[in-house]
Amino acid sequence: MGRAGALTEAEKRAIWGWRAEGLKLSDIAKRADRSRNAVKRFLDQPDATPGYVGNQNARKFTGPAQTRVFNKLRAAPRSPLKAxxxxxxxxxxQRKPVSRETVRRNMADDLSFRRAIVRQPLSRENRLRRVAFAMQNLNKIEEHRKVIFTDEKKFNLDGPDGYPGQWVRTGELPDRVRRHTGGGSVMFWMAISSAGKMALLKTPARITSENYVAMLESSRVATIFGETHPEGWTFMQDNAPAHAARNTKSFFAREGWHAMDWPAYSPDLNPVENVWSIMSRRIYAGNRQYESLSELEAEIIEVWASITNAEVRSLLTGWNARLHRCVNKEGANVQNF
Structure with missing residues (x-):
């Protein structure tokens, strides 16, 4: 049966470790001397209140409400959940409003709608490395505050790449949607941290090690962040060719920058992707398209200015929970942007 009561922090760490080793729930329960249900509830909802098992009588919407949703999706298939x-x-x-979570659940369960998203192909080796990375960084909240997270993104004149963000009926598109582009585009680089927004810079269409290093120097993110973190900090970047080039590594060594050992094919673990997602929804609201690159660039800058530091910080506080989900899902994709 297993012992009762809330899990201790030591027990939680042990359970994550056993899960990362590939143990079954029943085996973990035996080692922890806890019930299988208690272990499963913790792994499914690591930040939930002890004893919470969910609403067994969740509300639904039917009839006219479903019709309004269908009409909205026909007119604007990338409509945000709020709309x-x-x-x-x-x-x-005269009645209690339906919550966003109720709508999201009904979209999936009753109307068979879901978001079309881009997912990276993950081999078993990729997934193991992702779990190892997550375990290495789990619960190190103070260290998370010392990280500069960065990423690049391409914006197109005619809207987001491919289908990502569009509501589709289950079965209409494969789980793994490939990107395709058309028309003109512009590339931007972003840096965020526990302080909030740090930099948004336009980059060349083709990023090389040379222009990447030049951009990092001009961004002054290291100088700014280093002033508030004299004890040391970490720079997060993915494994793009320009990032992994010998010239870039030499620059990091020369300047004393410490790069995070980021696992391959892991944009879903990067909180910058959430900021890109917020910006894309605002930039392309109402399926908007742009006539020129200058018009698109101006809108990108304006939307960036509208993002608050509080929004960015709230996304970063959820990074630890995202690492938990990565371990729980055995390295599978964890985030739909």
Missing amino acids: LTMQVNTGRS
């Missing part, structure tokens, strides 16, 4: 929730709650002035 769909407003459609559901139209005419419900």
Whole structure:
């Protein structure tokens, strides 16, 4: 049966470790002397209140509300969940409003809709490395505050790449959606940290080690962040060719920058992707397209200015929970942007 009571922090760490080793839930429960259900609840919801098992009588919406949602999706298939929730709650002035979570759940369970997303192909070796990375950084909250997270993104005149962000019926698209582009585009690089926004810079269409290093120097993120973290800090970047080039590594060594050992094919672990997602929804709101690159660039800069430091910090506080999910899912993709 296993002991009762809330899990201790030591037990939680042990359970994550056994899960990362590939042990079954029943084996973990035996080692921890806990019930299988208690272990499963913790792995499914590591930050949940002890004893919470969910709402067994979750609300649904039907009839006119479903029709309004269908009409909204036909007109704007990339509609944010907030807009769909407003459609559901139209005419419900005398009743309790339906929450976004209820709408999201009904979209998936009753209407068979889900977001089309880009997922990186993950081999068994990739997944093991992702779990190892997550385990190495789990619960090191103070260290998380010393990280500069960065990423590049391409914005197109005619909208986001491919289908990502679009609501589709289950079965209409494969789980792994490949990107395709058309028309003109512009590339930007972003840096964020526990302080909030740090930099947003336009980059050349083709990023080389030379222009990447030049951009890092001009960004002054190291100088700014180093002033508030004299004890040391870490720079997060993915494994793009320009990032992994010998010239870039020499620059890091010369300047004394410490690069995080980032696992391959892991954009879903990078909180910058969430900021890109917020910006994309605002830039392409209402399926907007742009006539020129200068118009698109101006909108990108304006949207970046509208992002608050509080928004960025709230995303970064959730990074530890994302690492938990990576371990729990045995290295599989954890985030839908």
